Amino acid sequence: MASTPDSTAEAATERSAAVTGRRHTAPAAPGARRGFPSATLHDSRVDALDGLRTLAVALVLVYHVDRTLVPGGSIAVDVFFTISGFVITRQLLAEYSRTGTLALLPFYRRRWLRLVPALLAVCAACLVLATTTSLWGFDGSWQAVGLAVTFLTNVFRAADPEAYMGGPLAHTWSLGVEEQFYLLWPLLLLGLLRRLRARTVLLCTAALCVLPFLWRCVLWHPDAVHRIYNGTDTRADELLAGALVAVVLARLRQDDPRLGPLRVWAGRLALPALAVLALVAWKVPVTGSAGLWTVLWYTGGILAVAALSATLVAGLELRPDGLLSRLLGCAPLAWTGRNLSYGIYLWHYPVVRLLASLDVEVGLLTGTVVLTMAMALLSYYLVERPFLRRARRHRT
Numbered sequence: 001m002a003s004t005p006d007s008t009a010e011a012a013t014e015r016s017a018a019v020t021g022r023r024h025t026a027p028a029a030p031g032a033r034r035g036f037p038s039a040t041l042h043d044s045r046v047d048a049l050d051g052l053r054t055l056a057v058a059l060v061l062v063y064h065v066d067r068t069l070v071p072g073g074s075i076a077v078d079v080f081f082t083i084s085g086f087v088i089t090r091q092l093l094a095e096y097s098r099t100g101t102l103a104l105l106p107f108y109r110r111r112w113l114r115l116v117p118a119l120l121a122v123c124a125a126c127l128v129l130a131t132t133t134s135l136w137g138f139d140g141s142w143q144a145v146g147l148a149v150t151f152l153t154n155v156f157r158a159a160d161p162e163a164y165m166g167g168p169l170a171h172t173w174s175l176g177v178e179e180q181f182y183l184l185w186p187l188l189l190l191g192l193l194r195r196l197r198a199r200t201v202l203l204c205t206a207a208l209c210v211l212p213f214l215w216r217c218v219l220w221h222p223d224a225v226h227r228i229y230n231g232t233d234t235r236a237d238e239l240l241a242g243a244l245v246a247v248v249l250a251r252l253r254q255d256d257p258r259l260g261p262l263r264v265w266a267g268r269l270a271l272p273a274l275a276v277l278a279l280v281a282w283k284v285p286v287t288g289s290a291g292l293w294t295v296l297w298y299t300g301g302i303l304a305v306a307a308l309s310a311t312l313v314a315g316l317e318l319r320p321d322g323l324l325s326r327l328l329g330c331a332p333l334a335w336t337g338r339n340l341s342y343g344i345y346l347w348h349y350p351v352v353r354l355l356a357s358l359d360v361e362v363g364l365l366t367g368t369v370v371l372t373m374a375m376a377l378l379s380y381y382l383v384e385r386p387f388l389r390r391a392r393r394h395r396t
Helices: 005-020 047-065 075-099 104-132 141-149 153-159 167-195 198-219 222-230 232-251 259-283 292-318 323-328 331-339 341-357 364-395
Strands: none
Touching: 047 075, 047 292, 047 323, 047 331, 047 341, 047 364, 075 167, 075 232, 075 259, 075 292, 104 141, 104 167, 104 341, 104 364, 141 153, 141 167, 153 167, 153 222, 167 198, 167 222, 167 232, 167 341, 198 222, 198 232, 198 292, 222 232, 222 292, 232 292, 259 292, 259 323, 292 323, 331 341, 331 364, 341 364
16 A cells, blocks of 8 residues: 555654654643643533523422422532533633633633622612512512621521521522632642642542531531521532542543443433432422431431532533434523523522512412513623623633
8 A cells, every 4th residue: 555645754763763853643631630630631621511591490499489390409509510610610721721821810800700790780789679679579589788788698597597697688599609619729739730630639529529528527516507508618528529520530540441431321321320419409498407417418318418419510511413412402401501591690589579578479470480580581681691701701
């Protein structure tokens, strides 16, 4: 067979390597040199994850309108935590692989631009209603706003649930958990990346996932339910579970023989994981008092949900061609999750309080959905998108 120009060039390279005693190799990608060869291959958005966000925020909305419909609907927040841990850690690892460091101040600035402007708009609306009307749903708005904008709602709820429940912004406890976590996690991750080998970083992340579970076991007491539910230290395993998935996927080369079985099993287990989460949301009163179940939930149950959520995230990431990924990644679900899920989450609870204060009973769920979607669209186009453009310009 005749030699091609490429094969001739390769042969010449081999002869040159034999003469010099050195073998010519292509320069390794930055990610490979730093132990995360696939980090920059997994830093784009996943439509199916955005679709999952849509389902999760819809579940939270229904739960806050009528808990009897989905007694365990609050686990949607647990799923949000894991998605967030995965997405943010994947971005951090991609940046580290490209540059060898993490630009922390720009990271925090992007987080501020992403979260705070829309949050301030909701806070302003609550204050207007509190000062211009006598609606009971907006009592205590000044304190609620102060804690929401400083991301401390969860701290006050954990410390004394009877004294402070959050008023129209009670749901911002979850934003507090996320932002407190992301104040510390990039710093810790950067320290690990600089001082340890990539494999050890993975093992440390896995070990960190277990620590909140052990801490919950230490703290457990029937009176500690609100402390455990609202604490960043007691919910961190849900965020770290997503972070662990991001670290594992960044560690595996595309030709790694372990990636094939991982892709197969993640794809197989994603649907059962979603089914179990849906069953819990449908049947289990997570925030109620259910005897032994409450003990199990507030110790190991949170970690179990984190594992299920991480399995689901891994399956959607690794099997974009799977049936579940195609269903969740359909355009309406993906677009809503990508662009409106945050606004829906911010606005739905004040809307619930508004309609309850107005004694709306007939069509309450429909009215909540319609008004929330309208406010989320206004928030996205008038507030979030302009600031997101600034965040992207700053990133580039």
